[in-house]
Amino acid sequence: MIFCSKGSFTDRESGMNTYLSFYSRAAVVACLFSFSSAASAVVIAFDMVGSASQNLNAHTNTWAGAFSSASDGFEKYRRGVSGTIPGQLLDDTLSSSPADLLGIIDENNTDTFFGVTDTVNSNNTNPVSASWEFDITGSTNLSISIDMGAMGDFEASSDSFSWAYSIDGGPLTTLFESLVDEAISQNYALASGTMVSLNDPMTVGGVALSNQLQSFSSPLPGMGSDLTLVLTADTNGGSEAFAFQNLVIESSAPVPEPSTMALLGLGFACVRGFFVPCYLHPGSYPVLSLLS
Ligand SMILES: [Ca+2]
Ligand SMILES: [Ca+2]
Ligand SMILES: [Ca+2]
Ligand SMILES: [Ca+2]
Structure with missing residues (x-):
């Protein structure tokens, strides 16, 4: 200044x-x-940042706890707090399971995250969704960033997720959409240093996801008072997992x-x-x- x-x-x-x-x-x-x-950009709302939230009016997820198998899931989890967390979401190689070959959230990440795995199961065959409602009153020039990770040998025909938004009940607009690239493979580094190579990684905007969380950003055109984010996912394997953390809404023109x-x-x-x-x-x- x-x-x-x-x-x-x-x-x-x-x-x-x-x-x-x-x-x-x-x-x-x-x-x-x-x-x-x-x-300059200021954070106006967030969820799952250091396990905390700000200006989060509601989080709705009818699929939390809805699956009978403990290895299927679509909900928020936190190491040391959640009763059970599907093992394919967790990289346990640092201490509890050195031979673990599949996981995203390692033992140093003890904060809340949103995990998705095997949502097509004995309890459900359709895409599942969860939503977040943030108060964005008075904020303009909005943008969003979400940390995303995925690990597994996915299929383009059966594994996908998307993030979409609406403001004040308007139509949903897609922000991020996954696409399985069946022509490439991805190298995944577990926390212990073990490397795992798998075919057909999940990509977002042409960037291959890995088990190391990566931040993706997008503008959020429009303004109003109530921002709804909707995560929709559909995935059908017990060795396939996605995870999301650090969901942050910013405004570059604060009131x-x-x-x-x-x-x-x-x-x-x-x-x-x-x-x-x-x-x-x-x-x-x-x-x-x-x-x-
Ligand atoms: Ca694991
Ligand atoms: Ca595959
Ligand atoms: Ca699959
Ligand atoms: Ca399963």
Whole structure:
């Protein structure tokens, strides 16, 4: 941010207090633009970040606990907290199971994640979905990032997931869509250092997923108050798994805080002074001094 010095307004003290000097006006304009350009991305909502959430109004998942087999799953899990977690989601090679050859969340990752495995099973044959509702009131220029991982020898015909969103009940728009690439293989490094190569990895946007979580980002066009995210998945093997963590919504144009609004309002008043030189209201001086 450009430093906005109170010294810019010393002409008020030196007797030339009727009009802003060119220097003062330039400084005020510089201050105004410094506030405009200060709008860098800020996190406005998240879930599964350090096992915490922010501005999450609801998480709905009718499939949590719905499968009779402990090795099938579509829900949030957390090591040391969840009763059982399907083993294909967990890389246990660091200590509990050095011979483990399949897993995404290793023993150092003790935070909440969303795990998906073998959703086509004796209890279900259709795609399954879960949703998140975040309060995004007043935020614009939204974007989302999600850490994603997958491990398994997938099939294009039977394994997929997608993330979609809607704002204030509008139509769902796809953000991320998986595609199994049956022409390539992927090397997976387990936490112990064991390497496993498997055919037909899951890809997103042309990037092959692995058991190391990777962050994927997308703009979220639109604005409103209620952002709904929907994860839909369909996968049919006991040696295939996806996992998601660190679901973060950002805004690159946050609504200014009240104190900033006051300064912005003052900036506009002073810009008017730039074009139509006007009397610098004495009352504005103490406010301006906050800038220094
Ligand atoms: Ca495992
Ligand atoms: Ca395959
Ligand atoms: Ca499959
Ligand atoms: Ca199963």
